[in-house]
Amino acid sequence: MTPFTERVIEIMKDIPYGKVMTYGQIAANAGSKQAARQVVRILHSMSGKYQLPWHRVINAQGKIGIQSEEGFWEQRTRLESEGVKVDNHGKISLECYQWFPGKETEEDINEI
Template sequence: MTPFTENVVTIIRSIPEGKVMTYGQIARLAGSPRAARQVVRILHSMSKKHRLPWHRVVNVKGQIALQEDEAYNEQVLSLEAEGVQVGLGGVIDLEKYQWEPPSGHL
């Protein structure tokens, strides 16, 4: 695993229940601000193996990015079970639910 990938996995694991982070935010914290798409690939390929809370990661607009119905619904249900309100179109209020790790936390 590359250092960037290790950082991404660590960051995703650290997202608390009831909070979300964006792909770009994770990329920035992991050391590569322009690598949001790489975060998507890491989530896609490593979520099961590393038991990542993939459902806590959303796009920059606070939207669930998944298009496939089953995965989309699973993400909505998982977030709602943690107390995150998911609005129409899969939109989450980032001002309310976005997690900002404390400096030096990761």
């Protein structure tokens, strides 16, 4: 496994309940700004093996990127069960729900 893949897995495992990150954001945090598609492949091939919270990863527009209807609804349901609001078009407010590793808010600190 490459160091990039290891870092992507580590970042994804750390996404908190009720928060999301984008594919590109994960790629940048793992050291390769242009590797969003590689993050998609890692997520697709390794979610089960590493028990990754795949549903917390969305596209750069703040939308659920899964094309299949079944996958779309599963991701939406999982996000909503964590309190993430998803509109009728599969859009999530990045302003409200996006997580930035290392930038905990006062609310996050109070939960610890």
